[in-house]
Amino acid sequence: MERRQLGKNGDLVSVIGLGAWPIGGGMGRVEEKTAVGTVRTAIDNGITLVDTAQAYRSSEATLGKALKNGYRERCFLATKVSGKYGQSDIETAIEDSLRALAVDYVDLYQIHGWNSEYPIEESMETMAKVQAQGKTRFIGVSNFNATQMQQAMQVTTFHSNQPRYNMFDRQIEDLDLSYCQENGIGILAHSPLAKGLLTGKYTVGYQFPPDDERSRSHRFQGDLFTQYLSVAEDLQEIAYQKGATLVQLAIAWALRQSAVTCVLVGAKNTAQLSDHVTAANLQFTTQELSQIDEILKNSPNGYT
Numbered sequence: 001m002e003r004r005q006l007g008k009n010g011d012l013v014s015v016i017g018l019g020a021w022p023i024g025g026g027m028g029r030v031e032e033k034t035a036v037g038t039v040r041t042a043i044d045n046g047i048t049l050v051d052t053a054q055a056y057r058s059s060e061a062t063l064g065k066a067l068k069n070g071y072r073e074r075c076f077l078a079t080k081v082s083g084k085y086g087q088s089d090i091e092t093a094i095e096d097s098l099r100a101l102a103v104d105y106v107d108l109y110q111i112h113g114w115n116s117e118y119p120i121e122e123s124m125e126t127m128a129k130v131q132a133q134g135k136t137r138f139i140g141v142s143n144f145n146a147t148q149m150q151q152a153m154q155v156t157t158f159h160s161n162q163p164r165y166n167m168f169d170r171q172i173e174d175l176d177l178s179y180c181q182e183n184g185i186g187i188l189a190h191s192p193l194a195k196g197l198l199t200g201k202y203t204v205g206y207q208f209p210p211d212d213e214r215s216r217s218h219r220f221q222g223d224l225f226t227q228y229l230s231v232a233e234d235l236q237e238i239a240y241q242k243g244a245t246l247v248q249l250a251i252a253w254a255l256r257q258s259a260v261t262c263v264l265v266g267a268k269n270t271a272q273l274s275d276h277v278t279a280a281n282l283q284f285t286t287q288e289l290s291q292i293d294e295i296l297k298n299s300p301n302g303y304t
Helices: 032-044 059-066 087-101 120-132 146-153 176-183 222-241 246-255 270-281 286-296
Strands: 003-005 012-014 016-019 049-051 076-081 106-111 136-142 160-162 186-189 260-266
Touching (some): 012 016, 012 260, 016 032, 016 270, 032 049, 032 270, 059 087, 076 087, 087 106, 146 176, 222 246, 246 260, 246 270
Parallel strands (some): 016 260, 076 106, 106 136, 136 160, 160 186, 186 260
Antiparallel strands (some): 003 012
């Protein structure tokens, strides 16, 4: 699988990474044996970057089991401190994460999101301290916009930002992509399939089980759900013409941006991985990208 460099002088990582939110049970219960098999199959198929977080339910503990027997040495392991970003919060969180993951260090430690309750100076200074202590090789942020990244960068340098980016969520194209390129910050794009809206798997009226986060999301309810699925159906026709699936189209579309280092795709079982690992090979013509943009004008967000 193709690899791209993370940030200005970071490691080469696979352009497709495994986002471990689903195996933690956030999108419905996943048997531990299935989750472990999914992680190992991903690594066996060339996916080197595995990303989790303190807030991903049982994900870190599951990964701790999946990465035994030599799998830890074959992956670039990333996790995040979630919610509270004071000095003691971060110091406690990294220890908890290392314990759950059953490792001595992670490759990338990230602040999960911007929270104005916590001074960014304290948060980033603590992240730099964690790095200096050898508990993480690199540090990064997640869901920060350009202004927030700039404030964080004034405290200490970091290697990555992990924003939401997909055909229905294109806000980072305005300023964030260029800021990252200009400042040597790698982008780990999460939610490339828009939580399933870009899979072609669902139909109007589909009911998600109560233990699936989508059962409480407005995007997966009523007329809005119908609108998204209609646009996805048109996109699926583009994929069909290319001999690809909608999943592959969506992943490759996000990777078309040179500023994007890696696209993080979740999987609940090994079968879902087959579409993911081959998506990086898909290329677009200028005409195809124009066709996609025309279709996306009809999406509820209307980004072009």
